[in-house]
Amino acid sequence: MPRVKCPKCSKVETVLKSGFIRQKQRYYCKECNYNFTLNHENRKAKNKTRKNYQTTILDIGKAMGISATTVSRALRDHPDISAVTIKAVKQVALEMEYRPNLMARNFANKQTQTIGVIIPDLESTFFSSMLGGIQKVASKFGFKVIICLSNEDYETEIENVQVLIDSRVDGLLICHSATTTAFDYIDNYCKKGISIVNFYRISPSNKISKVLAKNTEGAEKITEHLLDQGCKKIGIILGPKSLSITEERLLGYLNILKKNKMDIDKELIAYTDYSSTSINAVVDDWLNLNERPDAIFCISDRSAIFAIKHLKKRKVKVPDEIAVVGFGNDLMGELIEPSLTTYNIQTSKIGETTMQLFLQEYKNDSDNETQIQTIDGELLIRESSIKKKRKQSK
Amino acid sequence: MPRVKCPKCSKVETVLKSGFIRQKQRYYCKECNYNFTLNHENRKAKNKTRKNYQTTILDIGKAMGISATTVSRALRDHPDISAVTIKAVKQVALEMEYRPNLMARNFANKQTQTIGVIIPDLESTFFSSMLGGIQKVASKFGFKVIICLSNEDYETEIENVQVLIDSRVDGLLICHSATTTAFDYIDNYCKKGISIVNFYRISPSNKISKVLAKNTEGAEKITEHLLDQGCKKIGIILGPKSLSITEERLLGYLNILKKNKMDIDKELIAYTDYSSTSINAVVDDWLNLNERPDAIFCISDRSAIFAIKHLKKRKVKVPDEIAVVGFGNDLMGELIEPSLTTYNIQTSKIGETTMQLFLQEYKNDSDNETQIQTIDGELLIRESSIKKKRKQSK
DNA sequence: TTGAAAGCGCTAACAT
């Protein structure tokens, strides 16, 4: 019951609420049979003088003669609040151009509806399309995405993680930089209960969920395909040793060579830092061998393109003299001449799945076990690996 | 003076602070010549029981027997605080694994150190490299970047703007979607004092600063180059009419045709929505003309690549029968065969400049005038526009 | 040099 005096009889006990009039709480005195409203602050006047002043729920409450709590609840369609009140409040909110302050709301709720994403770079469509996938799912569920680029640098990666955690993002989706060799920091944060999902380039930690491409299987298919084309000597250009994808793809490559009882030539296994210089150096080395490889399997499409360009420069014919295949399926692979054979890992889907996995863990905040999801891929045979003799024989 | 009783004489007036001992405030009673500390809550015990409990400045304060205010100031190297205190506080903060809650800090400060970026998509390196530029400058100045993709959709663009503003981002960097035709919402937000910078695809509003490419100049150079190559009939494939870049580039194209007293054929001016279908349709139309164009100037590298692919499919030789040029300088242009002649607008620099412009306005929050910055570009002549006869004659 | 108190805008627990 409202504790409001009737302006006529000055009694409190006889006064009841009686809906809203002109967006203001209306009261009714049973005794005097009198309807009245209270003179609260004027809506416009109240709008403090500061230039960027934003209406708050308190302003609305004052303007209407009701409490901020009721306004807060009405705005969020809380079941406790009556339909009339909700309607009236929303109306006033609109008039006063109220907009919720998400900073305040999130602070009060101790959550941010924001996830942080750390990726190595935006220089090809490769990571950006993963980012796109993440963003797509995130926006569908009302999450904001803060991006951070590690520029393939470990220090930057760590700094980014720190800032994001300090910002209290609800979750962290990490694709490690190529120079990251120490992954223990991940476990540290996990202890503190922060949701982290690893994607594509993953850490060895068993405390977090992961989304990865079928690296080993993909590498097997790629290698098999090259053998199919009659290749006898396949060089493999990898990334840094510390990277999960390097390891897994090398495994696939070795599996198939072993299965086919082929020699494994250590000289043909090269580790690089993804830079064009390091890739060109490897290619040069191999061209100087007595017996050149007849195929090069590159860790990424980007490196495959570097290799093709370099081979062209060195007047080596691709694919006839040396077949080149990539991995990943970057948009660029379709454009280069010859078009690039690759393994489509579905980057965008990796992003989507990563976000979904996070969401899943976020909802049932129980300490459920971590899971590892593997995204299917497919061999994409294009020109860069088709040996002519074979082509004709088919 | 501390209001602490001496444990021996129980007097208050005689007690002075005397530095820190074992990270705790130490007191000294002049009268008893006695040093002591107070028994405040235990550091470890205090660490509430909740799983994700994070140490707060209050925890540090309690643990040390000083106020949260002092801790807050010490942590930020406030000049009021003595060096000893600062050192001691930082030490304890480290021990207690304190991390500032940026959500709370930002809320109290009414700023977020975050900017929102709205771009149309991440499907090529085109916008993502602008994003990269923004991110680069942003991280240098301690700003976080929230990205939103409009997917070239006006509604989504508006929604994104709303969410970002509700989140109280410090600034908004917008590159409009291709379907945005109503830009008035921008002015509305400006009235409320939100910093907005427009980049690349800009609105007609004169209330916000803008960063743009030299569209008209670039289009002039491109057109001149095509005339140079002996082209007589240049088709131009534009984006939607509502887009600033469409208008400006068309202007450049027309300027040069007029300057050279050439006929302007309306049939050769086509508006598209950037989709491959719409571009292919235009190309098909032109191929069906009695007199086909001998060159096609595309609004973007992406559309130029669509055009080239389609022409190849239709067995039209590029550049001999029809030269094709793009605009922008997307990474892909270098890879396609024939490599694409384009105008390098320096996407990454556009991003960097946009962020710098925002920073500039943000610092001197005076209502300084808006500025428009134009980023230099350069003609990049590659294979797709070099007519053979010319090549030989040179 | 330090501390106490108020407040940022919102939400939730607890009345009524």
Add this chain to the structure above:
DNA sequence: ATGTTAGCGCTTTCAA
């Protein structure tokens, strides 16, 4: 169905 109160973690007066 609505209001009261307290609190999220931090910063900033203002007072000492």
